[in-house]
Amino acid sequence: MxxxxxxxxxxxxxxxxxxxxxxxxxxxxxxxxxxxxxxxxxxxxxxxxxxxxxxxxxxxxxxxxxxxxxxxxxxxxxxxIGYVPQLPVIDPRMPVTAREVVMMGRYGRLGFFRRPGPGDWQVVDRMLELVGMTALSGRPIGHLSGGEQQRVAIARALAQEPSxxxxxxxxxxxxxxxxxxxxxxxxxxxxxxxxxxxxxxxxxxxxxxxxxxxxxxxxxxxxxxxxxxxxxxxxxxxxxx
Ligand SMILES: Nc1ncnc2c1ncn2[C@@H]1O[C@H](COP(=O)(O)OP(=O)(O)OP(=O)(O)O)[C@@H](O)[C@H]1O
Structure with a gap:
């Protein structure tokens, strides 16, 4: 059942x-x-x-x-529990890349005081690939379209590997x-x-x-x-x- x-x-x-x-x-x-x-x-x-x-x-x-x-x-x-809020994902004027935004999703597992290791970045890159954002992952978040930002938001929620x-x-x-x-x-x-x-x-x-x-x-x-x-x-x- x-x-x-x-x-x-x-x-x-x-x-x-x-x-x-x-x-x-x-x-x-x-x-x-x-x-x-x-x-x-x-x-x-x-x-x-x-x-x-x-x-x-x-x-x-x-x-x-x-x-x-x-x-x-x-x-x-x-x-x-992964949560994708309504846009905007993050203030688009913040000088952070899409990849860094996705890493924020990892902090729930890491705790705020542990630095992300190579394994965490691997998860982030896997999730960026899953949502089709690998090529744009180094762009500042504010330089992405609404649809692209939404993909990043989904990747961020997935980075914590929710069920x-x-x-x-x-x-x-x-x-x-x-x-x-x-x-x-x-x-x-x-x-x-x-x-x-x-x-x-x-x-x-x-x-x-x-x-x-x-x-x-x-x-x-x-x-x-x-x-x-x-x-x-x-x-x-x-x-x-
Ligand atoms: N933080 C809050 N403080 C006070 N009232 C709130 C708060 N959040 C929601 N409400 C009120 O609770 C009710 C339900 O809001 P909710 O956001 O859950 O609806 P919704 O169906 O998601 O609406 P929408 O489609 O507009 O997003 C509304 O009357 C709203 O004004």
């Missing part, structure tokens, strides 16, 4: 006056790739931060890889072609690295054939879950957005 790696039970999250999640329950099995969609403010990013161990849980429970996050998110667990990958709108502000390329990349690395992947996205084209399951969120609740073929229908989307 495939193990459940993420279990969220009746989670309520509030930021002062705003209630972001109003009783969300969800189970995700190892190896699944899940798309999370819904209107602005529905709670999608908040759901990701719960899995990341950064959510302010008011009520409910979150289990990730067998750990109850109510007891905190230990460093070894954090390093098994769960969380992506927050990895195709935001990219043109259609770059959007498709990033979605294909996500699919490839999901399979090659045998990940469990959760992706928040507004680009609905391309989700069929990519996601095993979709989670549709509305007003802090999971409104529907199911397979993309079933849910990516005009009549469903009109009610969602």
């Amino acid at each position: 495939v193990p459940v790696v993420i279990k969220i039970k009746n989670a309520v999250v509030s930021y002062r006056e705003d209630v972001a999640l109003r009783g969300v329950s969800l189970e995700i099995k190892a190896g699944e790739i899940i798309g999370i969609i819904g209107p602005n403010g529905a709670g999608k990013t908040t759901l990701l931060t719960l899995v990341n161990g950064l959510g302010h849980l008011l009520q409910g429970e979150v289990w990730v890889l067998g750990h109850n996050l109510a007891r905190g998110c230990p460093a070894d667990l954090r390093s098994r 769960i990958l969380l992506l927050d709108e990895p195709t935001a502000s990219l043109d259609r072609r770059a959007q498709q390329q990033i979605l294909q990349l996500v699919q490839r690395i999901h399979k090659e690295r045998k990940l469990t992947t959760l992706m928040v996205t507004h680009s609905l084209a391309g989700l069929t054939g990519l996601c095993d399951r979709l989670v549709l969120m509305k007003k802090g609740r999971i409104w529907k879950t199911g397979n993309p073929e079933e849910l990516l229908q005009d009549r469903v989307l009109e009610q969602l957005f």
Whole structure:
């Protein structure tokens, strides 16, 4: 039987006056790739931060890889969860190369006070190759296009060699072609690295054939879950957005 790696039970999250999640329950099995969609403010990013161990849980429970996050998110667990935030990856005026940005993903495993060794740089270079950024790895991050920066962000998350990958709108502000390329990349690395992947996205084209399951969120609740073929229908989307 495939193990459940993420279990969220009746989670309520509030930021002062705003209630972001109003009783969300969800189970995700190892190896699944899940798309999370819904209107602005529905709670999608908040759901990701719960899995990341950064959510302010008011009520409910979150289990990730067998750990109850109510007891905190230990460093070894954090390093098994890769997070790709919304762009920009890093202030583009920072004088750091793409390769150095990817190395930042390694510090979760290294600890801040240990210098990266040759083995760490090998991992970084392998991840840059995986995302097709080897040729541009010496460029300052601010001299890369949005799509290229997104690849670097994905490589940075992969550099910590996670088993769960969380992506927050990895195709935001990219043109259609770059959007498709990033979605294909996500699919490839999901399979090659045998990940469990959760992706928040507004680009609905391309989700069929990519996601095993979709989670549709509305007003802090999971409104529907199911397979993309079933849910990516005009009549469903009109009610969602
Ligand atoms: N750090 C915060 N402080 C206060 N309120 C917050 C914070 N983060 C999110 N919220 C509020 O929580 C609710 C859910 O926000 P969240 O970012 O999870 O939604 P989302 O579905 O990811 O939206 P979007 O598609 O716009 O990114 C919103 O009402 C938002 O204003």
